[in-house]
Amino acid sequence: MNIKHYLDSTYLKTADQANLSEQENTEVVKNCIQEAIDYDFKLIMIRPDQVVLAKKMIEAANSKVTIGTVIDFPFGNGTLEEKLAEAKQAIENGVDDLDYVLDYEAFKRGEIETVKEQVLQGTKLGLAHHKIVKWIIEVAALNNHQIVQLSALIKNVVIANFSEKEYDKVFVKSSTGFYKKPEGVPNGATVSAVKLMLENSCPLAVKAAGGVRTYEEAVEMIQLGVKRIGTSAAKAISTGEISNSNY
Numbered sequence: 001m002n003i004k005h006y007l008d009s010t011y012l013k014t015a016d017q018a019n020l021s022e023q024e025n026t027e028v029v030k031n032c033i034q035e036a037i038d039y040d041f042k043l044i045m046i047r048p049d050q051v052v053l054a055k056k057m058i059e060a061a062n063s064k065v066t067i068g069t070v071i072d073f074p075f076g077n078g079t080l081e082e083k084l085a086e087a088k089q090a091i092e093n094g095v096d097d098l099d100y101v102l103d104y105e106a107f108k109r110g111e112i113e114t115v116k117e118q119v120l121q122g123t124k125l126g127l128a129h130h131k132i133v134k135w136i137i138e139v140a141a142l143n144n145h146q147i148v149q150l151s152a153l154i155k156n157v158v159i160a161n162f163s164e165k166e167y168d169k170v171f172v173k174s175s176t177g178f179y180k181k182p183e184g185v186p187n188g189a190t191v192s193a194v195k196l197m198l199e200n201s202c203p204l205a206v207k208a209a210g211g212v213r214t215y216e217e218a219v220e221m222i223q224l225g226v227k228r229i230g231t232s233a234a235k236a237i238s239t240g241e242i243s244n245s246n247y
Contacts (some may be wrong), residue, residue: 003215006222008068008097008207009036009234010045012177029053037063041234043097045069048090055094068097068132071122074178076101076136080118087125097132098122101176104138107150115150119157127166134171134207134228139193140179140186147193151200158204171228172201175210186211189221198225215240 011032015025029046033054036044044054045068054067069090072078078086087098100122107115119135126133137150151172158170174189174197181187188210197206208221209230218229218237231237 001219001222003218003222004040004234004238005042006218006227006229007041007234007237008043008045008209008228008230009039009041010177010209010230010232012045012047012070012073014047026050026053030057033057035235036065037061039235039238041065041238042228043068045097045099045230047073048086048093048095051090051093051095066096067094068099068134069095070136070176071098071100072103073099073101074176075105076103076138077105078103080114080121083118083122084125087122091125091129091131095131097134098126099134099136099173101136101138102150102154104141104150107153108142108146112153115153116157119154120161123158123162123170127162127169132169132171134173136173136176136209137197138176138179139174139190139197140181140188144192144196147196148200151197155201155204164203167203168205171205171207172197173207173209173230175230177210177230188212191220191224194221194224194226213237 015022018025029050033044043066048069051069058065071087072083123133135154154172177188179187189208194208205227207228208226212218212229212231213233215237
């Protein structure tokens with residue numbers, strides 16, 4: 001198993017969140033991009049305003065690392081128009097993967113048509129530009145029944161509106177990693193949540209994001225059936241080191 005090609009190496013902190021200056025945070029981003037190049041990870045996942053930087057560095061290194069970014073992050077409560085505008089800009093900047101945060105609070109309020117339209121239009125935009133599209137459902141904000149329902153909703157919208165050959169370009173993703181739960185309660189991918197996602201999103205793929213920090217945890221997720229893992233501990237996972245990452 002080449003575990004590196006499952007890993008979406010992730011850094012999504014703003015300078016304020018990292019308690020750094022803008023210049024210092026940019027250096028962290030550069031180091032993460034370079035690490036992804038050096039270790040041949042599947043993808044580097046960064047904020048939208050860093051996509052151009054990643055594109056330049058990856059092209060200069062003649063690397064095959066792809067670039068992902070988050071859309072309407074981390075809350076997913078922007079309008080459809082705002083989501084699409086941010087995604088269009090990322091596409092223009094050279095992104096490969098669009099990881100939309102679905103409006104899971106709207107879903108919990110019963111605004112099902114709003115959520116379906118987000119999935120339809122966001123997916124349509126991404127696939128029209130030959131991008132991978134992922135929908136972040138934020139499992140820590142949902143109960144098991146809601147995880148099942150939302151995974152199935154995404155699957156059903158894709159099946160109803162896109163061809164079978166495009167299914168492998170659409171993922172259901174567990175978490176932003178930024179959702180606040182009580183101390184000690186997981187805010188990212190858990191085995192139980194991922195199993196529910198896999199059972200109810202098939203034939204769409206699943207990305208486990210948040211909380212996967214060791215080689216053993218990554219292998220467990222892959223053996224469950226996930227196709228991608230979002231983690232800020234990609235280097236530690238690939239080398240068997242211990243990570244102090246909190247994402």
